[in-house]
Amino acid sequence: xxxxxxxxxxxxxxxxxxxxxxxxxxxxxxxxxxxxxxxxxxxxxxxxxxxxxxxxxxxxxxxxxxxxxxxxxxxxxxxxxxxxxxxxxxxxxxxxxxxxxxxxxxxxxxxxx
Amino acid sequence: xxxxxxxxxxxxxxxxxxxxxxxxxxxxxxxxxxxxxxxxxxxxxxxxxxxxxxxxxxxxxxxxxxxxxxxxxxxxxxxxxxxxxxxxxxxxxxxxxxxxxxxxxxxxxxxxxxxx
Numbered sequence: 001x002x003x004x005x006x007x008x009x010x011x012x013x014x015x016x017x018x019x020x021x022x023x024x025x026x027x028x029x030x031x032x033x034x035x036x037x038x039x040x041x042x043x044x045x046x047x048x049x050x051x052x053x054x055x056x057x058x059x060x061x062x063x064x065x066x067x068x069x070x071x072x073x074x075x076x077x078x079x080x081x082x083x084x085x086x087x088x089x090x091x092x093x094x095x096x097x098x099x100x101x102x103x104x105x106x107x108x109x110x111x112x113x
Numbered sequence: 114x115x116x117x118x119x120x121x122x123x124x125x126x127x128x129x130x131x132x133x134x135x136x137x138x139x140x141x142x143x144x145x146x147x148x149x150x151x152x153x154x155x156x157x158x159x160x161x162x163x164x165x166x167x168x169x170x171x172x173x174x175x176x177x178x179x180x181x182x183x184x185x186x187x188x189x190x191x192x193x194x195x196x197x198x199x200x201x202x203x204x205x206x207x208x209x210x211x212x213x214x215x216x217x218x219x220x221x222x223x224x225x226x227x228x229x
Contacts, residue, residue, distance in 0.1 A: 031213065032216070036220075041222070042223075043204055043206070043220030043221050043222050044156070044204070044220045046217050046218070049213075049214070089155070100146060100158065100169060101216065102158070103148070103155065103156040103158070104155060104156075105154065105155025105156070106155045106156065
């Protein structure tokens, strides 16, 4: 049962344009959503998060939008840079008890100069 | 060290042999995760330790897989009688524990396991 889904395995964007990475989830009880970025041969690193009580969180070039009614979130990168090329994972968490992070399958972003 | 450390970084083993992968979490982190990423696939949850609670083993793919953690320190993931489909990058992560943002996970660089 895949509770967190990233339906686009890859995305190609030109430098300077907007990158939009999408994530869908099935469990309405999730309290927080996180995005991780992974370069080849490295472990994933935390990028940005959003609480389920918010609909937007912004950090520099990165903005995450949450649509709870649609159980959908997206990560916007503006402007995209070649160094943003990586695999992006969406993750979700229920913040009660000992709850583990549930990850999506990832989207590979390629930003071309 | 300051981050999550995994060893070995690479492991090549013959089919049928047992392997042991090690993870040293960040000091003070009570939660520890093991994930694996097969080539071209996403992050697959294997097991989750939180303090002294019983681990969540729901992601272990078969009884050939087991993991242990000593208190809130080192964890080892053991794969017995390895198969070629076990080839993957095995990632360990740790977090402070309960209550966001303490649940933010910090990952190690992973162990690339190749079964030949």
